[in-house]
Amino acid sequence: MGGRRRGPVARLSRPAREYDVLRRHQLLRVRGRSVAWVPPLVVLVAITVVDFNTAGEFRMISWVVLVPGIAAAICGVWGTAVFAVLALVTYFVADTSYPSRYESSLPDFILVALGGILAVLACAVRVRGERHMLHMRDVAETTRRTVLRPLPADWGGLDHAAVYLSSDVEARVGGDFYDVQQGLHGTRVLVGDVQGKGLGAVEAAAALLGTFREAAYHEAIGTVAERLELRIHRHGLHLTALGRDDSDRFATAVLIGFPEDAPGVVDVVVFGHEPPLAVGPDGVRQLPVDTGLPLGLGELSDDGPPPVQRVPLAPTETLLITTDGVTEARDAEDRFYPLAAEVAAAVAADPLAAEPRRLVAYVRDGTLRHSGGHLADDTTVFAVRRSTPGNGRKGRLQS
The missing domain is CATH 3.60.40.10 (PPM-type phosphatase domain)
Structure with missing residues (x-):
């Protein structure tokens, strides 16, 4: 007997957000094993390969800052931290392999490092929110089943x-x-x-x-x-x-x-x-x-x-x-x-x-x-x- 929700909705309702969380977890598992690490790894490898196969003037290696950001959206905190380190190491190795005239500047290095740190922090916030949301879902489900006994x-x-x-x-x-x-x-x-x-x-x-x-x-x-x-x-x-x-x-x-x-x-x-x-x-x-x-x-x-x-x-x-x-x-x-x-x-x-x-x-x-x-x-x-x-x-x- 509750009212219908009308008008523009600025954010997803709680059940919709819970559904998205559960759906994402299901999609990122194959035979019970997590494959959340695959997308950021593919992006990291792709950026590195493209960077080594393009002219020195066209530097793409700085784009590895995207890798920990992708990991933050689908991986856990430790997985995101690993990709943040991998992105930084990959950037350093790729950058030092070029002649000095093609090397990127220090600000790009700082950008990749800062991007990794922010990604880890964002992932920690996301994981904490998801855990709280799923906990509240379990509480609500338990409450409903207590009222509606089997x-x-x-x-x-x-x-x-x-x-x-x-x-x-x-x-x-x-x-x-x-x-x-x-x-x-x-x-x-x-x-x-x-x-x-x-x-x-x-x-x-x-x-x-x-x-x-x-x-x-x-x-x-x-x-x-x-x-x-x-x-x-x-x-x-x-x-x-x-x-x-x-x-x-x-x-x-x-x-x-x-x-x-x-x-x-x-x-x-x-x-x-x-x-x-x-x-x-x-x-x-x-x-x-x-x-x-x-x-x-x-x-x-x-x-x-x-x-x-x-x-x-x-x-x-x-x-x-x-x-x-x-x-x-x-x-x-x-x-x-x-x-x-x-x-x-x-x-x-x-x-x-x-x-x-x-x-x-x-x-x-x-x-x-x-x-x-x-x-x-x-x-x-x-x-x-x-x-x-x-x-x-x-x-x-x-x-």
Whole structure:
């Protein structure tokens, strides 16, 4: 539910810079061994060869100052230092091999030496920045996986799959959340999206998930809905007491219960979210449920949390729930991604496309294709249905 980044961008977003770093490291390795030393060495040899094969009046050997600069961009600090020394030695040997009338002046020698020193310093700054960036990436990934815990296959008697995609805006982590919790009254599923981005949204998502995991085990689904509303309200009060200015967050969510005593139905509570799509061999339909206010805005209504609504669900139907990254994905002509129509076409062509693992993969690929890979928000695609011998036992699709 974070905003779209608009206007000119003066620098790459953090995820883009991280991607460039990782991509560069991959390109500079062959069979697991680094080949980052090859480009600066080739340039050094090329400059030396050209210099020895041109007239004395046309001196190119001073161009070796470029070699440590190239090394600084792709090699480590020690590798850059080696090339800085090699460039200086090569310059000295090549320069002294010419007749005295063709020898370069002392300023050129100082230029090559100074260029090597600056290249080593620049490389040290670059390596330190890359290490910090990759460390922060690992921290963000660990934080996300702590909130979105791995779900065992066939957890709670459900065949499920999920995929999470980080958007290309500045913050890497967002407020998308999902979980499956089995309990005394059946298995419950919660999928939602906290307003905003960054660690504040992650805090709110973690608070809601903690409450869900505890309440969904013990309580009836209506009580779980009440606990979720109360939890985000208490979370806001806590932030207000701390003097934070992000205490008014809200979250859209879908709470689904799979009762053990009624296999042909599901109980659904919708907090300001798009109702789930039921996807099956016979087509795609939106669950006929009413939508209440988002979590955190319940005080605006005198009726309390949205009601629990029981709706039929065939054993062959899969529930598909997505967050804003899918519903707000736009193409070059600013058209929204036609989720229901795309999924309906896929199921019509192949009824097995309704299987959760294949379904989330199809929606993920379709969203990226439609948006050209530029997501307006963090994207979660979650698909779930009851496990039966015919449905198989598929696990969570890793993002």
